Every structure is written in C-alpha cells, then in structure tokens.
Amino acid sequence: MTRKALGIDFGGTSVKIGLVDESGRILEETSFATADAAVQAKWLGRVESIAADWTAKGHSLAGIGVGVPGFTDFSRGFIYNLTNVPGWSSVPLAGIMRKRFGRPVYVDNDVNAMALGEYIHGAGKGLNHVFFATLGTGVGGALVVNGKIYRGAYSMAGEIGHVPILMNGRKTPEGRGGLETYVGNRQIVKCALSALRRGRKSAITDLAKGDLEQITPKVIASAAAKGDKLAVEIMDKTADCLATAFASVTYLLQPEAIIVGGGVAGSGAVLFEPLRRHLAERLHKYFAERIKIIPAVLGAKAGIIGSAMLAFQN
Amino acid sequence: MTRKALGIDFGGTSVKIGLVDESGRILEETSFATADAAVQAKWLGRVESIAADWTAKGHSLAGIGVGVPGFTDFSRGFIYNLTNVPGWSSVPLAGIMRKRFGRPVYVDNDVNAMALGEYIHGAGKGLNHVFFATLGTGVGGALVVNGKIYRGAYSMAGEIGHVPILMNGRKTPEGRGGLETYVGNRQIVKCALSALRRGRKSAITDLAKGDLEQITPKVIASAAAKGDKLAVEIMDKTADCLATAFASVTYLLQPEAIIVGGGVAGSGAVLFEPLRRHLAERLHKYFAERIKIIPAVLGAKAGIIGSAMLAFQN
Numbered sequence: 001m002t003r004k005a006l007g008i009d010f011g012g013t014s015v016k017i018g019l020v021d022e023s024g025r026i027l028e029e030t031s032f033a034t035a036d037a038a039v040q041a042k043w044l045g046r047v048e049s050i051a052a053d054w055t056a057k058g059h060s061l062a063g064i065g066v067g068v069p070g071f072t073d074f075s076r077g078f079i080y081n082l083t084n085v086p087g088w089s090s091v092p093l094a095g096i097m098r099k100r101f102g103r104p105v106y107v108d109n110d111v112n113a114m115a116l117g118e119y120i121h122g123a124g125k126g127l128n129h130v131f132f133a134t135l136g137t138g139v140g141g142a143l144v145v146n147g148k149i150y151r152g153a154y155s156m157a158g159e160i161g162h163v164p165i166l167m168n169g170r171k172t173p174e175g176r177g178g179l180e181t182y183v184g185n186r187q188i189v190k191c192a193l194s195a196l197r198r199g200r201k202s203a204i205t206d207l208a209k210g211d212l213e214q215i216t217p218k219v220i221a222s223a224a225a226k227g228d229k230l231a232v233e234i235m236d237k238t239a240d241c242l243a244t245a246f247a248s249v250t251y252l253l254q255p256e257a258i259i260v261g262g263g264v265a266g267s268g269a270v271l272f273e274p275l276r277r278h279l280a281e282r283l284h285k286y287f288a289e290r291i292k293i294i295p296a297v298l299g300a301k302a303g304i305i306g307s308a309m310l311a312f313q314n
Numbered sequence: 315m316t317r318k319a320l321g322i323d324f325g326g327t328s329v330k331i332g333l334v335d336e337s338g339r340i341l342e343e344t345s346f347a348t349a350d351a352a353v354q355a356k357w358l359g360r361v362e363s364i365a366a367d368w369t370a371k372g373h374s375l376a377g378i379g380v381g382v383p384g385f386t387d388f389s390r391g392f393i394y395n396l397t398n399v400p401g402w403s404s405v406p407l408a409g410i411m412r413k414r415f416g417r418p419v420y421v422d423n424d425v426n427a428m429a430l431g432e433y434i435h436g437a438g439k440g441l442n443h444v445f446f447a448t449l450g451t452g453v454g455g456a457l458v459v460n461g462k463i464y465r466g467a468y469s470m471a472g473e474i475g476h477v478p479i480l481m482n483g484r485k486t487p488e489g490r491g492g493l494e495t496y497v498g499n500r501q502i503v504k505c506a507l508s509a510l511r512r513g514r515k516s517a518i519t520d521l522a523k524g525d526l527e528q529i530t531p532k533v534i535a536s537a538a539a540k541g542d543k544l545a546v547e548i549m550d551k552t553a554d555c556l557a558t559a560f561a562s563v564t565y566l567l568q569p570e571a572i573i574v575g576g577g578v579a580g581s582g583a584v585l586f587e588p589l590r591r592h593l594a595e596r597l598h599k600y601f602a603e604r605i606k607i608i609p610a611v612l613g614a615k616a617g618i619i620g621s622a623m624l625a626f627q628n
Contacts, residue, residue: 129467152568153443159565175596251473254466282489
C-alpha cells in the first residue's frame with residue numbers, strides 16, 4: 001500500500017494543503033487564506049481540522065511536510081522568520097506539530113520544498129543533480145543532489161537571488177549587484193514602465209489596456225510572444241541576467257540541469273530561447289554542451305507535492 | 315599501524331612525490347622536473363623507481379593518489395587533458411597505474427587534491443563544510459562537504475575562476491567577466507604595469523629593482539605591506555574581485571569557511587584584511603557573520619598530502 005503524507009505549502013497569500021501519495025499524486029486538496037489564520041493557534045486549528053476530515057475518510061498519514069516562505073533551520077524544524085507573515089518568528093514548528101499530530105513533521109524553506117517536488121515528480125524526473133530556480137518578486141534557488149536537498153553549513157544554501165552579476169551594481173542589504181535586483185518582478189515591470197514613459201511605443205500598453213498599473217511580467221512576456229520589440233528586449237535582458245547567475249551556478253555546482261519555475265517561467269520560448277542562448281555564450285563549450293535549462297512542470301502544485309516528499313524521504 | 319600512501323602532485327613544472335601516512339605526515343619526499351619525464355612511459359618509470367626505493371626501506375603502500383593540472387574524470391581515473399603538459403590527453407591513468415603497481419590508484423584534479431589536503435590536515439581541520447580557492451595564473455576552486463570532494467554531475471564542480479563578477483566584462487572562451495580575468499597573476503601584474511607606465515610613483519619599482527619584468531603579485535603584496543599606495547590599491551581591487559566571487563560561493567554553497575591558498579595568499583593581512591572587509595559588504599549580515607575566510611597552511615605540500623588522502627579515503 002502506498003503511503004500518504006500531508007504537504008503544506010504555506011504562502012504569504014494562501015496556505016495550500018494536499019494529501020499526497022508517494023507517487024506524487026494529490027488525493028485531496030484544499031486551501032485557506034493566510035490572512036484568515038495567520039495567528040499560530042488558528043493556523044494549527046485549520047490544519048488539524050483539514051487533516052481530521054481526510055483521516056475520517058480512511059486515509060492514514062505517514063507524516064507531514066511544511067514549506068514556508070522564509071528562513072528555516074531544517075534540522076530542527078525551526079522557523080527563524082517569515083518574510084511576509086508577521087507573528088512567525090522563532091517558531092519550533094516541527095516540534096509543535098509533532099506533539100499535536102503524533103506524526104513525523106518536517107519544516108523547510110518553500111523553495112527547497114518546490115525543488116524537491118520538481119526533482120522527484122516533475123521536470124527533474126530521472127536526473128540526479130539538479131539546480132532549481134524560481135522567479136517571482138524575488139528569485140529563489142535550491143540544489144538537489146542524489147535525491148537530497150543540499151543545505152550548506154547553515155541550512156540556507158542555494159540563494160541564487162543574491163548572487164552578484166555586476167560587482168559595481170546596486171547596493172542592498174544582501175550585498176551588491178545581486179540577481180534579483182535585476183530580474184525580480186518589480187524590476188522587470190519598472191524596466192517596461194521607464195521605457196514607455198520615455199515614449200517608446202509597445203504592444204505592452206495595449207495588453208495592459210492602457211493602464212500602466214496593469215503591467216506584469218506576464219503581460220510583458222505575452223507582448224514578447226507577439227513579437228513586440230520593447231518586450232523582446234526586456235525578456236532578452238532578463239534572460240541574460242539570469243544566464244549570468246546560471247553561469248556561476250554551472251561553474252560552481254555543475255548540475256545536470258537547471259529547472260526554472262515561478263511566474264515568468266510559464267512564458268515559454270520568449271524566456272527560454274534567449275536564456276539558453278546567453279548561457280551558452282557565458283560558458284565554456286564543454287559546460288555549455290552539458291547543462292540543460294528546463295521549465296518546471298508542476299506549477300502551483302510543486303509546493304504541496306514537494307512538502308509531502310519531505311515527509312517521505314526523512 | 316598507520317597506513318601509508320604515495321601522494322603525487324603532478325605539476326606543469328615539477329612532479330612532487332611523497333610517502334604520506336594517514337596523519338598527514340610526509341615520511342619520504344622527492345621530485346623530478348616535468349620536462350625531464352613528460353612522456354608517459356618515462357613518467358611511469360620515474361614514479362616506479364621512487365616507489366621501489368621507498369618500499370625497499372620497508373614501507374608498504376596502501377594506495378596511490380595523483381593530482382594533475384587539468385581536466386579529469388575522477389570516477390574513471392581518467393585524464394581528459396593537461397593544460398600545460400602535452401602528450402597527456404585521454405589517458406586512463408588510474409587503470410594504467412593500478413596494473414603496474416598492483417595497488418588502488420586515484421586520479422583527480424590538482425585543486426581537488428590540494429583542497430582535500432587542506433581540509434583534512436590543514437586550515438580546514440575540524441570543519442565539515444569548506445570551499446577552497448587557490449590563486450595563481452588562474453584561480454581554482456573546490457568544495458569539500460563532510461569529508462568528500464563535491465564533484466558535480468561531470469566531475470568538474472568548483473570552477474570559481476570562471477564565475478562571472480561583471481556580466482558585461484571581458485569575453486573569453488569561458489564566458490564573460492570571469493574572476494580569473496581580473497585576479498589571475500598576469501592581470502594583477504598588468505594592473506601595476508599600466509599604472510607605472512602612466513607615471514604613478516610606487517615602491518613596486520624599487521622592489522623590482524627598476525626592472526618592470528621582475529614585478530610579480532608577491533612583489534606587489536610586499537610593497538602593499540610597506541604601505542605603498544598603488545600596491546595597496548591593487549591589493550584592495552584584487553580582494554574586492556575575489557570577494558564578489560566569494561559572495562556567489564557563500565550564497566550558493568554556504569560553506570563554514572573559504573580557505574584561500576596559492577601565491578598571493580601567502581601575503582597575509584594585505585590581502586585578507588580587504589578581502590574580509592569587502593566580503594562583509596557583499597553579504598547579508600546573517601551570512602557575513604558566519605563565513606570565515608582563512609589562509610591555507612600547507613603551502614606547497616598541500617598537493618602531496620591531499621593526493622595521498624585520495625588514496626586513503628576511497
């Protein structure tokens with residue numbers, strides 16, 4: 001009989017919960033708004049009642065995995081803090097949940113959980129050695145080697161978003177010229193806005209129905225797919241910035257593949273064509289021939305599936 | 315009884331051989347000029363006669379480790395090619411030596427071997443998770459985690475020399491703006507030469523006895539140690555370039571320490587003070603507080619000791 005685990009994808013907007021079997025199939029699935037249950041006691045109550053509903057249907061739980069949007073110490077199942085959810089600093093969540101549910105509980109950074117999901121049941125199937133990057137407001141990353149997340153000495157390895165691509169670039173609390181200061185969602189949109197405000201004509205304006213507030217990286221990617229010159233330029237620049245950090249990843253870690261997930265990653269060739277091209281320019285031929293750049297396939301389910309996998313593999 | 319292994323540090327200039335015990339002590343040591351025995355048959359003959367001398371003294375060999383200056387596949391003990399030694403392309407060296415010596419033989423990249431030496435018996439003692447960088451004509455690197463070299467998917471991980479620090483930097487066959495195009499020995503010297511030729515006054519000229527051909531990174535470091543302004547500037551710039559790549563290493567790999575070896579690394583505070591300072595500027599406080607930058611301690615012995623360790627640990 002295949003085992004089942006609870007996978008919890010704790011996001012800033014919603015908490016997605018699934019009952020997942022070892023083959024990665026989601027048997028049950030629900031969610032609640034983070035804002036409705038951000039207080040710990042309420043959050044635990046919601047999770048408990050959902051789990052109770054599912055066990056009442058005859059499902060048994062082998063364990064629970066939780067992916068959270070912030071700094072964690074996986075070995076202790078400890079949350080240092082969550083970037084966008086107040087009230088979750090210094091929480092020994094795995095310990096608390098273990099007591100309450102009487103099951104093994106594992107708590108990890110959400111990007112690590114997604115990476116594990118894609119590695120085991122998504123775009124990484126059949127590969128041993130994979131780097132996962134997710135594009136959004138920030139840029140997250142994780143390395144999976146021989147089925148295990150590579151955590152580094154302090155449980156926070158894989159932080160590709162802060163990898164410098166320009167040593168004399170913008171200063172931030174994380175350093176200087178870090179990748180996500182160029183390709184975070186806001187930066188991509190800003191790039192379009194400043195060009196449009198300088199008077200550039202572009203299909204982006206039409207796609208946003210004339211309302212510049214409506215411009216998102218997806219809108220820009222759609223315009224690029226239609227051949228819009230400005231949008232193609234922005235996607236090309238974004239891809240080249242990513243390629244620079246991916247060159248660092250490739251030279252240092254030499255994975256078989258880099259799996260790219262998150263918002264813009266859904267845009268297909270308008271991102272992946274220039275990304276592969278620029279990366280090849282930025283690598284020695286020997287490395288360029290070996291590295292694969294592949295889109296993530298699990299989409300929004302990666303977090304639930306990957307979180308559940310944390311429970312199975314530990 | 316402590317086991318002994320042959321550690322061979324196969325360099326472009328000389329081949330250094332030692333008989334090393336498990337505690338890292340070198341019991342016997344010799345070397346021959348690479349140019350005298352670059353042909354494989356001759357090289358093997360020299361190694362064999364040295365090993366025979368030592369076994370005749372009553373030493374027994376548990377195994378042999380070889381560190382070579384070029385591309386290898388560790389798992390097969392295979393040399394793809396050696397950058398500065400012709401006639402060593404596509405050589406299954408471990409297999410050839412295993413037959414000839416009747417002992418286990420391991421062949422690795424020289425930087426990996428040095429890293430292992432420093433990790434087990436040098437600056438890395440007591441640490442679990444270390445990145446090693448060596449400065450010279452090029453810049454090499456290797457990661458050691460829980461006592462094992464992290465090799466990546468194709469046995470060539472840790473290539474810090476090609477990590478981009480400036481996305482719009484110099485183009486080379488390895489990409490664009492790679493670290494070693496800024497801090498390789500030749501680039502450091504070039505930097506001094508161009509300033510001197512522009513008329514900058516500096517103690518570097520005196521230390522080189524007025525002969526610009528005599529300027530080396532060590533001469534520049536000596537001038538910096540005396541407080542020479544130009545030399546201090548060059549060391550500071552070198553340190554900042556290194557710090558940029560070290561920030562990438564820290565964010566992606568999160569080692570406990572980065573051990574810095576090779577020529578300039580012997581210069582002490584004139585390199586390490588600005589290196590630590592710039593790295594702290596280039597990292598989030600959380601990471602900056604945790605990463606240690608430490609000088610290598612085994613010097614020219616790292617290769618012999620580390621190569622022997624390859625034999626013990628495999």
